[in-house]
Amino acid sequence: xxxxxxRFAPSPTGYIHIGNVRSAIYPYLIAKQDNGKFILRIxxxxxxxxxxxxxxxxxxxxxxxxxxxxxxxxxxxxHGPYFQSExxxxxxxWVKKLISxxxxxADPTPPEKIDEYRKKCNTEKIPFLYRDFRPENxxxxxxxxxxxxxxxxxxxxxxxxxxMGKMKAGPEVQDDIILIKKDGYPTYxxxxxxxxxxxxxxxxxxxxxxxxxxxxxxxxxxxxxxDTPTLVSLPHILAxxxxxxLGKRDGAKSATEYRDDGVLPEAxxxxxxxxxxxxxxxxxIYTKEELIERFSLDRIQSSGARYDETKLLWMNGQWIRKIxxxxxxxxxxxxTTNFWPKVASDYSEEYRLSVLSIVYDRLxxxxxxxxxxxxxxxxxxxxxDMIKNNKFLKKLSETDLESLLKISISKLxxxxxxNPDTLQETLNWLLAETGRKPAELFSLIRIAISFAPFSPxxxxxxxxxxxxxxxxxxxxxxxxx
RNA sequence: GGUCUCGUCGUCUAGUGGUCUAGGACGUCUGGUUCUCAUCCAGAAAAUCGCGGGUUCGACUCCCGCCGAGAUCACCA
Numbered sequence: 001x002x003x004x005x006x007r008f009a010p011s012p013t014g015y016i017h018i019g020n021v022r023s024a025i026y027p028y029l030i031a032k033q034d035n036g037k038f039i040l041r042i043x044x045x046x047x048x049x050x051x052x053x054x055x056x057x058x059x060x061x062x063x064x065x066x067x068x069x070x071x072x073x074x075x076x077x078x079h080g081p082y083f084q085s086e087x088x089x090x091x092x093x094w095v096k097k098l099i100s101x102x103x104x105x106a107d108p109t110p111p112e113k114i115d116e117y118r119k120k121c122n123t124e125k126i127p128f129l130y131r132d133f134r135p136e137n138x139x140x141x142x143x144x145x146x147x148x149x150x151x152x153x154x155x156x157x158x159x160x161x162x163x164m165g166k167m168k169a170g171p172e173v174q175d176d177i178i179l180i181k182k183d184g185y186p187t188y189x190x191x192x193x194x195x196x197x198x199x200x201x202x203x204x205x206x207x208x209x210x211x212x213x214x215x216x217x218x219x220x221x222x223x224x225x226x227d228t229p230t231l232v233s234l235p236h237i238l239a240x241x242x243x244x245x246l247g248k249r250d251g252a253k254s255a256t257e258y259r260d261d262g263v264l265p266e267a268x269x270x271x272x273x274x275x276x277x278x279x280x281x282x283x284x285i286y287t288k289e290e291l292i293e294r295f296s297l298d299r300i301q302s303s304g305a306r307y308d309e310t311k312l313l314w315m316n317g318q319w320i321r322k323i324x325x326x327x328x329x330x331x332x333x334x335x336t337t338n339f340w341p342k343v344a345s346d347y348s349e350e351y352r353l354s355v356l357s358i359v360y361d362r363l364x365x366x367x368x369x370x371x372x373x374x375x376x377x378x379x380x381x382x383x384x385d386m387i388k389n390n391k392f393l394k395k396l397s398e399t400d401l402e403s404l405l406k407i408s409i410s411k412l413x414x415x416x417x418x419n420p421d422t423l424q425e426t427l428n429w430l431l432a433e434t435g436r437k438p439a440e441l442f443s444l445i446r447i448a449i450s451f452a453p454f455s456p457x458x459x460x461x462x463x464x465x466x467x468x469x470x471x472x473x474x475x476x477x478x479x480x481x
Numbered sequence: 482g483g484u485c486u487c488g489u490c491g492u493c494u495a496g497u498g499g500u501c502u503a504g505g506a507c508g509u510c511u512g513g514u515u516c517u518c519a520u521c522c523a524g525a526a527a528a529u530c531g532c533g534g535g536u537u538c539g540a541c542u543c544c545c546g547c548c549g550a551g552a553u554c555a556c557c558a
Contacts, residue, residue, distance in 0.1 A: 454518030
């Protein structure tokens, strides 16, 4: 058995949105499972749609997700170059082979003429096939500036798709496809076949939209005498609404946007891998290593799967907690660098770490940190309405509130070893002494020190804030009443 | 229009003829965890398995037809 070699072959036409990264994940997974190779190839044969910088975006995305490629841009490899635009001589050499065996011809027919043929077929309601309009005396010479077409041999074809199963197609879908465009660049249809063969690719994975053109690819493999790789059609990821595949028009974000919002690559990989695939167990959270071990082509769903950001976010929360619990606070902290509020930079790393340790379990995305932790780094703006309108506090009089705060301040001031445990003891004592319900006393203190809609457990929040800051804020709140 | 693909809770899915009065997860709702938010825990609602025929003692599972949705028919990939 040959080693598994797969590739991800995007076009540098802009950022790759999440609907497309799955077709990088799956090939990566099966290559690694087999200890094989994963290749990155840039299909930049459309010079009009080429976008400067798009290749960097693609590379960033793969790197972020941990999908390291064994061959391709940056890392090189024995089958390069990995940009199709640098492989023109190769395509020309191969197309010449086809021409000399009489299976490809130069076609000078202008596009306008072809459009005419097409329109004619449309009005007559018959399928348009270029081979029906093929010039009479075929020109079997390679010439610059003239498109080269494949001379098709339409017939019944059968093949197996790893996801879709047994497939067959009749001659009515096979045609004289363009191999080399007028500008000398190859078409996707032709280039990918040559590249995959030369690079030893064993599994071709791509979206289902290529299923219809597969018979043409089969004809090409046959004409070249090349082995057909295992073909794998990946169903579309559907937009949140409607039944169309997820695209940029639906606001599909790039993977890197999610990164910038504080989605962990582990969560993204996990979510996308399990969108349309499962291992048959009830497990939901998978590490990359587990995915590599468990992934199998035959369990890829054959129907499209809807993209559900809510579930991605849930999974991200799971991963945030998993990393904290299994790898420690420090490991999670290292991921949070870009997400703290600006003022946090005035504080020590140790302090930020202690804040993270008490808020991490309520983060959905790391960027929640920005708003969620502001009061740990900056005295909050006092908003007495927040106290007065609180559902537990609004029935208390101002004097009640004031005396509650006073006794709390004085008792808390007595704490010598300020830590969550001693704080809890004192809080409990205050509860007993004042006869107040936790809802009343705790709400008051919590609001007074944070003026935020929510905070971690009171003793933890006070503990992190420290004695000095906590008391100062309580005093300030008391004065404002 | 031709060709092809797909069709189980709102969503992702389990399910390969009886163990399915259809299981899990997200989301939703209800409780619990000394206040809040979140986590966590417990529980609830939620799918006549697209529809109609067959085959069979028995069908979500097999066959046929229909319907619905999508893809494709470029010198784009």
